Amino acid sequence: xxxxxxxxxxxxxxxxxxxxxxxxxxxxxxxxxxxxxxxxxxxxxxxxxxxxxxxxxxxxxxxxxxxxxxxxxxxxxxxxxxxxxxxxxxxxxxxxxxxxxxxxxxxxxxxxxxxxxxxxxxxxxxxxxxxxxxxxxxxxxxxxxxxxxxxxxxxxxxxxxxxxxxxxxxxxxxxxxxxxxxxxxxxxxxxxxxxxxxxxxxxxxx
Amino acid sequence: xxxxxxxxxxxxxxxxxxxxxxxxxxxxxxxxxxxxxxxxxxxxxxxxxxxxxxxxxxxxxxxxxxxxxxxxxxxxxxxxxxxxxxxxxxxxxxxxxxxxxxxxxxxxxxxxxxxxxxxxxxxxxxxxxxxxxxxxxxxxxxxxxxxxxxxxxxxxxxxxxxxxxxxxxxxxxxxxxxxxxxxxxxxxxxxxxxxxxxxxxxxxxx
Numbered sequence: 001x002x003x004x005x006x007x008x009x010x011x012x013x014x015x016x017x018x019x020x021x022x023x024x025x026x027x028x029x030x031x032x033x034x035x036x037x038x039x040x041x042x043x044x045x046x047x048x049x050x051x052x053x054x055x056x057x058x059x060x061x062x063x064x065x066x067x068x069x070x071x072x073x074x075x076x077x078x079x080x081x082x083x084x085x086x087x088x089x090x091x092x093x094x095x096x097x098x099x100x101x102x103x104x105x106x107x108x109x110x111x112x113x114x115x116x117x118x119x120x121x122x123x124x125x126x127x128x129x130x131x132x133x134x135x136x137x138x139x140x141x142x143x144x145x146x147x148x149x150x151x152x153x154x155x156x157x158x159x160x161x162x163x164x165x166x167x168x169x170x171x172x173x174x175x176x177x178x179x180x181x182x183x184x185x186x187x188x189x190x191x192x193x194x195x196x197x198x199x200x201x202x203x204x205x206x
Numbered sequence: 207x208x209x210x211x212x213x214x215x216x217x218x219x220x221x222x223x224x225x226x227x228x229x230x231x232x233x234x235x236x237x238x239x240x241x242x243x244x245x246x247x248x249x250x251x252x253x254x255x256x257x258x259x260x261x262x263x264x265x266x267x268x269x270x271x272x273x274x275x276x277x278x279x280x281x282x283x284x285x286x287x288x289x290x291x292x293x294x295x296x297x298x299x300x301x302x303x304x305x306x307x308x309x310x311x312x313x314x315x316x317x318x319x320x321x322x323x324x325x326x327x328x329x330x331x332x333x334x335x336x337x338x339x340x341x342x343x344x345x346x347x348x349x350x351x352x353x354x355x356x357x358x359x360x361x362x363x364x365x366x367x368x369x370x371x372x373x374x375x376x377x378x379x380x381x382x383x384x385x386x387x388x389x390x391x392x393x394x395x396x397x398x399x400x401x402x403x404x405x406x407x408x409x410x411x412x
Contacts, residue, residue, distance in 0.1 A: 122396070150407065157403050165394045166403075178394055185391035188371045188384055190328070197363050197372075201356065 003196050005093040007115050008033060008100045008183060011108035011163070012123035013156055021123060021175045022102040028176065033098030033183070036089050039065070042080040055085070073103060073110035083107070098183070105159055112162060119186050121179060122163035124156065126170050209402050211299040213321050214239060214306045214389060217314035217369070218329030219362055227329060227381045228308040234382065239304035239389070242295050245271070248286040261291070279309060279316035289313070304389070311365055318368060325392050327385060328369035330362065332376050 012018055026035055039055040041062050050056050062081040065071055074083025084101060092099050101111065112120060136146065160166050165182050169175045186192065218224055232241055245261040247268050256262050268287040271277055280289025290307055298305045307317065318326060342352065366372050371388050375381045392398065 153403075153407055157400065157407065160396055160403070161400060163396050165391070166396050166399050167394060178390075181387050181391045182394060184384075185371070185387045188373060188388060190366055190369050190372050193372050194363065194367060197359075197366070201359055201363065 003096055003192075005033075005096050006098045006183075006186060006192065007089070007093060007111070007118035008098060008186075009108050009111055009118050009120045010100065010102045010123060010179065011105050011120070012169075013105065013125065013159065016123045016125050017169050017172070017175075018102050018123055021169060021172055021179070022100070024172045025100075025176050025179065031100075033100045034092055035100050035102070036084055036092070038082055038103070039071075039085050040080060040082045042082075072114065073107035075104060075106050084111075109162060117191070119165070119182065120163040121165045121167055121182060122160045123175065124160070124166055124168050126168065209302055209398075211239075211302050212304045212389075212392060212398065213295070213299060213317070213324035214304060214392075215314050215317055215324050215326045216306065216308045216329060216385065217311050217326070218375075219311065219331065219365065222329045222331050223375050223378070223381075224308050224329055227375060227378055227385070228306070230378045231306075231382050231385065237306075239306045240298055241306050241308070242290055242298070244288055244309070245277075245291050246286060246288045248288075278307075278320060279313035281310055281312050290317075315368060323397070325371070325388065326369040327371045327373055327388060328366045329381065330366070330372055330374050332374065 010018055010022060022035070025031065037051065037053070037055055039057055039062065041057060041059045042054075044050065044054070044056050048054065059081065062074075062083070065083075065085065066074060066081075070086055072084040072086040072089055074081055076082075082104075084103065084107070089099050089101075101108075103111070108120060111118060141149075167175055167178045167182070216224055216228060228241070231237065243257065243259075243261055245263055245268065247263060247265045248260075250256065250260070250262050254260065265287065268280075268289070271289075271291065272280060272287075276292055278290040278292040278295055280287055282288075288310075290309065290313070295305050295307075307314075309317070314326060317324060347355075373381055373384045373388070
């Protein structure tokens with residue numbers, strides 16, 4: 001009997017470097033978990049390969065998938081759809097393998113509702129550890145600038161509340177290291193292993 | 207302003223090797239967390255040092271501490287008391303330092319009630335990964351032996367339910383490694399860091 005895989009969701013405010021961290025994770029080492037490739041209706045950029053960078057499809061196909069309930073999460077940016085096909089994620093999890101998603105915050109909140117037992121990691125901007133300094137500046141900023149920064153910081157922290165972990169992206173290496181630790185550690189959580197132990201006992205009981 | 211330290215509790219069935227793993231943790235590396243030394247009324251064994259291995263005290267002193275509410279947890283084995291003085295734990299946590307306890311399962315459940323936000327790690331016997339094999343044996347065991355093993359395994363798993371993490375003590379090195387990962391990872395959990403972020407913003411708001 002196979003234990004269902006773990007869903008790992010990496011998200012965070014736009015511009016935080018989610019894509020860079022995710023690419024580094026899968027470039028550096030062979031991983032026990034697989035990356036779920038997103039589907040999009042935007043045209044491939046030079047060098048982008050279908051089934052590697054994205055699954056490219058038409059708007060009609062994407063809207064059909066939505067209508068069929070085939071998307072785990074999706075969003076529309078400008079005039080294009082981006083999303084995660086449910087089928088691959090479910091098949092992989094059912095096969096006992098962990099799935100890694102790297103998605104926008106709105107998408108992550110859709111996934112949270114559908115998969116509450118996933119691991120939700122919020123990547124925070126590299127300078128959040130010096131948030132206070134950044135907000136107040138060196139005394140040279142005017143009140144308007146400080147207020148704007150404050151508002152942004154408050155919004156970010158509100159988003160963070162919805163996640164399990166906060167990882168500061170100070171360096172890519174550090175961020176990758178922290179995410180590795182989280183994944184290793186999550187595999188030791190009692191709610192994830194207890195079924196396995198109980199199954200073992202259950203098998204014997206019969 | 208200092209963020210309160212994290213309470214880490216290592217426990218598990220008797221004979222699992224809690225003490226050995228804990229000693230290895232503090233011998234191998236300089237740690238960011240401190241070990242809370244237990245208090246006992248039993249006599250020091252040859253080589254044991256007061257304030258290093260235990261705080262040795264009289265039965266009257268120990269009972270006075272209990273009466274004063276000065277024990278975080280305690281238990282009586284045979285004719286002696288063993289327990290964790292609350293004062294040192296609180297002072298250390300208040301100073302922003304993590305505290306590591308290595309205690310019996312009954313004590314851990316007392317701590318769970320008082321400090322629900324602690325990190326509770328259940329050390330499982332080295333052969334739990336091959337639990338099924340161990341229970342059924344090689345077909346050579348009689349039903350009575352299997353039943354006895356089954357009962358023990360069920361009891362262990364019931365205890366495990368009360369904990370956050372399960373760590374298999376297959377080798378001391380592996381167990382220490384896993385506990386390190388858990389501690390690192392727990393420091394990234396949103397409920398632990400959000401106050402820090404909010405404080406930073408709060409300071410600026412004034």
